[in-house]
């Protein structure tokens with residue numbers, strides 16, 4: 384649905400060259416809720432804005448529905464753009480217009496007749512839960528309500544793609560959740576592909592099925608959320624994953640473990656989906672001459688599946704501990720030793 | 724009534740309002756488009772045109788930096804050319820327009836620039852043309868501020884008409900000079916000041932109310 388092929392974007396600012404995107408390739412499939420995460424200045428917004436041609440690549444290609452944007456004539460390009468809705472961090476509502484007029488704006492620009500506009504706007508305000516607010520002005524709305532207006536406006540032209548630039552960054556956690564749920568509904572019920580840019584891992588965890596991590600203009604890791612969350616490779620990814628999935632042994636427990644003199648090894652085990660329910664630990668304690676002690680555990684819900692992280696201290700002879708380790712590996716459970 | 728008749732006062736008020744409204748109308752027709760052009764042709768505007776912007780900006784600066792009383796005298800040939808005479812309320816409209824149009828352009832520029840970059844970003848994302856961006860995004864959003872702007876312009880214009888009156892433009896300024904100052908009639912001077920204050924207050928009041936309404940505060 385959306386493809387980036389070796390996209391490079393350079394900005395020239397006061398005679399200095401600045402490369403915002405360095406050879407980015409990414410593929411967003413129909414039906415995805417694709418999240419792009421990265422720290423400030425990573426190039427996320429620049430990437431997003433290429434999809435509706437607000438930015439033009441210096442090199443490389445951006446394809447939407449198989450059409451290369453750079454090769455389109457003005458008229459064809461505006462046709463493609465009408466198929467793309469966009470919402471913003473600061474909502475960008477017209478303060479001088481009512482909620483109804485704000486939502487109607489894209490249709491007014493497209494010279495749609497009044498009756499159709501009325502019907503379409505009402506339908507969307509109903510969908511986002513603001514049917515009673517059509518005559519209010521943006522000043523009279525809360526942040527969450529404003530973003531709902533922004534969403535209704537973005538959807539009023541029946542787009543197939545929705546672009547979200549930090550759509551929840553200006554909202555409190557509770558409102559964020561309700562907006563994310565709305566985005567999920569839009570994806571499911573209206574079959575709209577969503578590309579969302581954020582610096583909050585929580586957003587990715589709650590609604591995305593795919594994620595790309597960006598750093599200094601590069602995509603450093605990308606794929607299914609469950610894979611990236613389960614096996615983060617790059618330092619930045621690990622940091623982001625940490626913000627939503629805790630896997631560190633609490634310091635007090637760590638102190639105690641260090642004081643113990645018994646021979647032991649501490650392993651971090653990761654379980655995905657149905658693996659979580661396998662009785663691995665009880666098998667281990669039965670089959671091997673070891674004692675075990677769970678020092679840390681965390682189960683996170685992700686995309687309808689679960690990611691369980693258990694840090695377990697095993698006590699016993701070195702040989703037996705080595706055999707146990709091999710057994711875990713053979714059972715295809717992700718395992719790593721945490722400290723000697 | 725101390726050597727000025729009520730008729731004369733009413734006549735003067737009428738002349739002042741005539742000069743203000745006609746020059747405001749023409750000044751707006753010239754100033755508003757120029758103000759918008761300043762916004763869209765500037766370096767980071769939606770249609771940057773460097774040379775055009777620099778020229779327009781320069782001309783406006785030059786005209787704005789000439790004190791009105793000097794402008795009045797300096798453009799006498801132009802006034803004669805357009806109005807056919809240099810004396811009277813109608814003739815005064817020419818320098819008043821030359822004075823107020825660049826002023827309005829500057830004020831409009833400031834009002835429109837207040838509209839945040841987010842709104843322009845929105846217009847772009849919706850594929851709006853330059854005209855649509857002005858018509859549906861910039862102007863509605865700037866309207867409240869524009870009303871205050873026009874109020875400021877109108878009040879500036881009243882001051883200028885009073886000055887124009889001193890060299891034969893008629894109106895309240897003329898009344899103050901010929902019947903007050905030249906005949907040492909303090910009553911007339913005070914009366915004209917009071918009339919001017921009342922007119923300014925009324926205009927400011929209307930402007931504030933309208934702006935408040937348009938901003939939905």
Ligand SMILES: Nc1ncnc2c1ncn2[C@@H]1O[C@H](COP(=O)(O)OP(=O)(O)OP(=O)(O)O)[C@@H](O)[C@H]1O
Pocket residue numbers: 394395396401402403421422423424425426427428429430582
């Ligand atoms: N129009 C521009 N002119 C010059 N430099 C720009 C422009 N737009 C973006 N940049 C630069 O490109 C880099 C990437 O910017 P971008 O806005 O894409 O980052 P981001 O990941 O969205 O960051 P944030 O989380 O702060 O929004 C930044 O260093 C920024 O300064």
Ligand SMILES: [Mg+2]
Pocket residue numbers: 427428429548549
């Ligand atoms: Mg950004």
